[in-house]
Amino acid sequence: MLLQLHEPGESPAPHESERGLAVGIDLGTTNSVVAVARDGDVEVLRDAKGKGLIPSVVYYADDGEIVVGQDARRMILEEPDHVVSSIKRLMGRGSEDLKTLAGTLPYTLDTAADGGMVRLLVGGRTLTPVEVSADILRVIKARAEEAQGKTVDRAVVTVPAYFDDGARTATKDAARLAGLEVLRLVNEPTAAALAYGLDNAAEVLYAVYDLGGGTFDISILRMEKGVFQVKATGGDASLGGDDIDHAIAEHFLAERANAHGAVSITQGEAKQALATARVAKECLSGQPDGAWLMEVDGHTTRHTLTRAELEELAAPWVEKTVGICRAVIEDAGIEVGDIHGVVLVGGSTRMPLVRRKVREIFGRDPLADINPDEVVAVGAALQAEALTAGSDTLLLDVTPLSLGIETMGGIVEKVIPRNTPIPVAMAQEFTTYQDGQTAMSIHVVQGEREMVDQNRSLARFVLRGIPNMAAGAARIRVTFTVDADGLLTVAASEATTGVEQQVAVKPSYGLTDDEMATMLRDSLEHAKDDMAERLFTETVVEARRSVLAVQAALKVDGDLLSDAERQAIDVAIGQVDRAIASGERDAVTAESENLEASTKTFAERRMDRGIRAALAGVEIDRLDDALGGE
Amino acid sequence: MANRSTSDLVVGEKTMNASAVAAVVPCWSCKGPVATRALFCSVCGAVQGPGVIDHYSRLGMAPTFDIDLELLERQYFGFQRRLHPDRFAAKSGKEKALSQSQATALNEAYETLKEPLKRAAYLLNLLGHPVDLTACGTINDRALLMEQMEKREALADAETPEQVAKLAMENESEVIACQCHISAAINAGQLEEAGHLAIRLKYLSKLAEEARAKKSRVTRKI
Numbered sequence: 060m061l062l063q064l065h066e067p068g069e070s071p072a073p074h075e076s077e078r079g080l081a082v083g084i085d086l087g088t089t090n091s092v093v094a095v096a097r098d099g100d101v102e103v104l105r106d107a108k109g110k111g112l113i114p115s116v117v118y119y120a121d122d123g124e125i126v127v128g129q130d131a132r133r134m135i136l137e138e139p140d141h142v143v144s145s146i147k148r149l150m151g152r153g154s155e156d157l158k159t160l161a162g163t164l165p166y167t168l169d170t171a172a173d174g175g176m177v178r179l180l181v182g183g184r185t186l187t188p189v190e191v192s193a194d195i196l197r198v199i200k201a202r203a204e205e206a207q208g209k210t211v212d213r214a215v216v217t218v219p220a221y222f223d224d225g226a227r228t229a230t231k232d233a234a235r236l237a238g239l240e241v242l243r244l245v246n247e248p249t250a251a252a253l254a255y256g257l258d259n260a261a262e263v264l265y266a267v268y269d270l271g272g273g274t275f276d277i278s279i280l281r282m283e284k285g286v287f288q289v290k291a292t293g294g295d296a297s298l299g300g301d302d303i304d305h306a307i308a309e310h311f312l313a314e315r316a317n318a319h320g321a322v323s324i325t326q327g328e329a330k331q332a333l334a335t336a337r338v339a340k341e342c343l344s345g346q347p348d349g350a351w352l353m354e355v356d357g358h359t360t361r362h363t364l365t366r367a368e369l370e371e372l373a374a375p376w377v378e379k380t381v382g383i384c385r386a387v388i389e390d391a392g393i394e395v396g397d398i399h400g401v402v403l404v405g406g407s408t409r410m411p412l413v414r415r416k417v418r419e420i421f422g423r424d425p426l427a428d429i430n431p432d433e434v435v436a437v438g439a440a441l442q443a444e445a446l447t448a449g450s451d452t453l454l455l456d457v458t459p460l461s462l463g464i465e466t467m468g469g470i471v472e473k474v475i476p477r478n479t480p481i482p483v484a485m486a487q488e489f490t491t492y493q494d495g496q497t498a499m500s501i502h503v504v505q506g507e508r509e510m511v512d513q514n515r516s517l518a519r520f521v522l523r524g525i526p527n528m529a530a531g532a533a534r535i536r537v538t539f540t541v542d543a544d545g546l547l548t549v550a551a552s553e554a555t556t557g558v559e560q561q562v563a564v565k566p567s568y569g570l571t572d573d574e575m576a577t578m579l580r581d582s583l584e585h586a587k588d589d590m591a592e593r594l595f596t597e598t599v600v601e602a603r604r605s606v607l608a609v610q611a612a613l614k615v616d617g618d619l620l621s622d623a624e625r626q627a628i629d630v631a632i633g634q635v636d637r638a639i640a641s642g643e644r645d646a647v648t649a650e651s652e653n654l655e656a657s658t659k660t661f662a663e664r665r666m667d668r669g670i671r672a673a674l675a676g677v678e679i680d681r682l683d684d685a686l687g688g689e
Numbered sequence: 690m691a692n693r694s695t696s697d698l699v700v701g702e703k704t705m706n707a708s709a710v711a712a713v714v715p716c717w718s719c720k721g722p723v724a725t726r727a728l729f730c731s732v733c734g735a736v737q738g739p740g741v742i743d744h745y746s747r748l749g750m751a752p753t754f755d756i757d758l759e760l761l762e763r764q765y766f767g768f769q770r771r772l773h774p775d776r777f778a779a780k781s782g783k784e785k786a787l788s789q790s791q792a793t794a795l796n797e798a799y800e801t802l803k804e805p806l807k808r809a810a811y812l813l814n815l816l817g818h819p820v821d822l823t824a825c826g827t828i829n830d831r832a833l834l835m836e837q838m839e840k841r842e843a844l845a846d847a848e849t850p851e852q853v854a855k856l857a858m859e860n861e862s863e864v865i866a867c868q869c870h871i872s873a874a875i876n877a878g879q880l881e882e883a884g885h886l887a888i889r890l891k892y893l894s895k896l897a898e899e900a901r902a903k904k905s906r907v908t909r910k911i
Contacts, residue, residue: 242778243775243778286766385905389901389902389905392901442775445775446775446778446779447778447779449776451770453766453769453770453773453775454773454775455769455773479796479800480796480799480800481796482774482789482792482793482796483793483796483797484793484797540793542774542789543773543774543775543789543792597781597782600780600781601781601782601783604718604735604780604781604784605718607733608716608718608719608720608730608732608733608735609719611719611732611733611734612719612720612721612732612733614732615721615732616721616732658720661720662715662719662720662721665720665721665722666713666715666720666721666722668722669713669721669722669723670713670722672722673713673722
């Protein structure tokens with residue numbers, strides 16, 4: 060077999076022995092989890108007390124200290140305005156989006172920032188969601204490094220299947236800020252399915268119902284030995300346990316207002332009310348009723364709640380998930396009866412109400428053998444191992460939302476429909492609507508609605524230099540490319556003249572490259588070294604590949620060279636190796652170019668031989684070996 | 690489904706004519722000769738670009754309308770197992786990009802060939818008899834127009850899930866019959882006729898989709 064993922068000496072990093080295993084990270088709304096896989100065995104990395112969950116809460120102290128996790132969560136009660144939680148709900152959001160979330164956010168926002176990415180005011184600092192997420196990821200990275208005793212710089216990070224392009228980009232940016240290379244963004248439901256392995260010889264359909272703190276996802280996957288194929292996915296990027304906490308908190312505050320009169324409460328008190336609500340909700344999963352104390356405005360009030368009352372408060376949110384499940388089953392073109400099992404993911408699926416509803420929709424008991432809080436990280440760790448150590452598993456995912464562009468009258472023309480397998484490239488032709496129109500504004504949107512303003516705006520750019528033509532004569536081809544991480548690139552070209560423009564879609568409210576560079580500089584003491592090392596590594600990978608390719612060619616066609624010519628190539632190879640050892644990136648680049656120049660004649664002779672052989676009809680099997688010669 | 694290893698993949702007929710010779714190009718990595726349609730260089734093992742080949746050849750299938758869907762899927766999975774970007778996560782940037790183009794091309798080929806309607810249109814185009822399925826709303830065929838209007842009315846009038854299901858079932862058998870006719874027409878070389886049938890299949894498929902949507906609407910109401 061010719062294609063081997065890890066030839067000895069081909070390893071991508073210079074100091075492989077000091078490099079830890081790539082990890083799987085579930086960066087959750089409420090909690091985050093990190094796990095690592097070795098030969099298919101997954102270990103969830105835990106703290107000294109055995110806790111795998113890291114609360115996704117960050118405390119920004121006045122002295123500059125940053126605390127993440129349980130200790131930060133505790134600070135909500137003491138210094139609520141210095142604490143950020145549920146930041147995932149703001150990933151990739153623009154300040155315009157906040158209208159829809161207004162009133163539900165326990166943060167002070169920097170309203171000065173017009174348009175662009177959301178900025179929070181926390182403990183005297185101005186922070187983007189990307190930076191807050193990066194602070195959480197740094198702690199996760201540290202936990203992974205401590206567990207392995209090695210540097211960890213590669214990870215598979217999970218995102219809700221329903222995350223849009225902006226939120227995915229923001230997640231990748233956050234990892235980069237924390238010094239982690241994202242090997243792949245994997246959708247949470249898909250990761251959960253991987254964790255279950257569900258290694259069925261026969262073809263089966265599974266549903267993954269994922270109700271977390273802030274997001275809801277439902278995916279239908281088809282699985283058979285080693286192939287995980289997502290058939291359809293849907294959800295709501297802002298629907299989760301948090302909404303139920305809000306409903307309970309509002310209920311408690313209303314009770315309090317009835318007893319003591321209405322007072323406007325501070326943001327800190329709102330956070331405390333939410334914390335009490337969350338405790339109440341979690342308790343009622345195990346017990347039928349309870350009472351909780353809440354201190355607001357100097358008064359302590361006592362609130363009782365039964366499970367039946369809780370379920371009444373939670374019902375509207377849970378019902379919403381039912382509707383989404385039905386729509387996705389329809390999208391997948393299947394009947395409920397075709398589904399062999401339902402996997403539960405996310406802490407909110409612990410609620411008895413949720414389990415009852417799931418049973419009702421799918422007509423069967425859900426699977427919850429793997430801890431629903433950890434199952435996503437477990438799957439991510441398995442995928443991290445598969446990507447770095449090689450594997451036979453195949454994961455075929457889809458785009459969660461339709462992608463299109465705005466046309467006349469604010470109508471969306473879909474270019475890639477939802478549930479299209481990725482990676483994908485699709486194109487559509489558009490034309491000008493005015494005589495002599497020389498530029499065309501292209502507005503990229505994501506969503507299912509027909510009108511532009513009801514969808515999410517991803518990016519705008521202008522294709523210029525269209526030649527002077529009558530209206531409708533120009534042929535403008537817009538190509539959308541979605542990569543395996545679900546990230547979009549858009550290119551536009553005019554067919555008659557070849558005028559072209561390409562943009563990697565940085566969402567309108569994302570970080571600009573400049574902002575990213577500044578953040579990297581600010582956040583990493585050795586940001587420069589870090590970047591340099593990355594570039595060096597990439598150059599070395601490329602140089603090693605060239606050397607291996609030349610060596611392989613010498614083995615096959617070495618007889619085409621005289622001894623002197625052969626010696627010259629061997630010298631050039633030796634110089635590349637020495638340049639790599641020197642650690643100088645410029646030297647590696649120069650010696651690689653030199654190697655290419657020294658093998659030019661060799662390559663020409665090989666081509667000649669190949670063409671002559673092909674003409675003679677011999678060896679064509681070797682050349683035409685479409686499957687790489689096993 | 691049987692678990693077949695990737696080595697069982699069927700590769701299209703190998704030909705040794707002049708065009709095959711012309712299709713020898715330098716491998717981007719080792720610079721030696723490699724067939725344009727090769728996935729990997731046989732000397733250095735580097736993944737190659739997807740090249741311009743038709744969807745059938747890409748998936749190693751014979752260019753027919755009658756297609757063994759299980760074989761098609763096995764071929765698709767087999768090629769994806771070797772070419773998907775997940776296999777190249779630790780490779781150089783160039784190899785990552787090429788594997789992404791390969792996987793994209795495989796997805797396009799598979800999505801086209803697995804749908805009877807898209808497959809019919811694609812095959813007719815390949816055979817030099819393109820059908821325009823995007824020209825929607827204009828039915829030149831009077832009989833087809835009348836038939837579709839009647840069916841649409843019947844669906845609009847249907848009130849119970851049973852009524853909708855009955856219409857959907859009737860339509861489904863017509864879809865299958867239409868596919869058989871397309872197959873027969875193509876095999877007999879009657880491409881003009883096959884083109885008309887493909888347009889008919891488009892309307893039948895659309896109706897099936899509407900029936901599905903209506904069915905879930907009426908079911909939900911109950």
